[in-house]
Amino acid sequence: MFSFKARKWAVISGVVAVFILGASIYFTLEKEVIIRDEDKEAVVSTFASNVAELLEKQNITLDPEDEVTPSPDTKLSEGMQITIKRAFPVKIAVDGKEITLKTRPKTVANILAKAKINLDEKDKVQPALGEYILGEAEINVIRVNERVTTEIRSIPFETVSRKDYNLPLGEKKVIQDGEEGQEEVTTIEILENGKVVSTTTESKVIKAPKPKIVLTGTVQVASRGGVDFSYIEKKRMLATAYTHTGNRTATGTMPRVGVVAVDPKVIPLGTRLYIDGYGFARAEDTGGAIKGDKIDLFLDTSEETKRFGRRWVTVYILK
Secondary structure, three states: OOOHHHHHHHHHHHHHHHHHHHHHHHHHHOEEEEEEEOOEEEEEEEOOOEHHHHHHHOOOOOOOOOEEEOOOOOEOOOOOEEEEEOOEEEEEEEOOEEEEEEEOOEEHHHHHHHOOOOOOOOOEEEOOOOOEEOOOEEEEEEOEEEEEEEEEEEEOOOEEEEEEEEEEOOOEEEEEOOEOEEEEEEEEEEEEOOEEEEEEEEEEEEEOOEOEEEEEEEEEEEEEOOEEEEEEEEEEEEEEEEOOOOOOOOOOOOOOOOEEEOOOOOOOOOOEEEEOOOEEEEEEEOOOOOOOOEEEEEOOOHHHHHHHOOEEEEEEEEO
């Protein structure tokens, strides 16, 4: 049998062993880890078994969008580094309202998808869909719509006035009534968030207008020496005179009294005329010096041409 003394030492030894074992377990279970929460860092000692338990014991709360590395169910080990990346708020202006959500860095397209915002083909987004959002930001969704309207409009007709050399001066005669036309006018409006930002108009003629045609009389009557004649125009012209040269006129006739030389651009050859101080005549000839409002009158003799000289005359263009 053991003596009392032996039993005493056995008890003491057992207590010491239990203490040593407990201390060993204590130090085995306790771990020192590093927690990095954004720009904050802390070194903590813990008996927690995994990351989630540690964060709960440290009263560290996470939003669903926050990221923890390693994952919350990871078992803790001595010296482990735990990193928390916090989500940041992003404001989205869309359809007349503002939506705020938290996110980690993503493209604009991914953020809009997360917010369940659908885009039509013509909608605009600022910043662009492919841009990466790294921190707090605002995204603006611009709804773009096209509004098309079509209407039929009338096209007014024009009035065309033509000279008539058979009607007395001032008399008018309608030979064709005017008719309005029609055109289809399409207006295209581009709206951004309900406001018109641009307008374009396209038109297509459905029925062309028909002009109104009015004849205007030009014939006037003058009287010289008891003889009446009708004319359509009168001009003030600088007159000279010429006589026989032995050559035919520009129209192939022989020059004679009543033949005059003109500028065909002003008075066409063959035109019948009445010239004050000379009488009735026909434009049959031309001359190198006869340009513009000039006229050269044929006279029988050189003496007559000298007496005539140069003078301003009124020339009537006969009907």
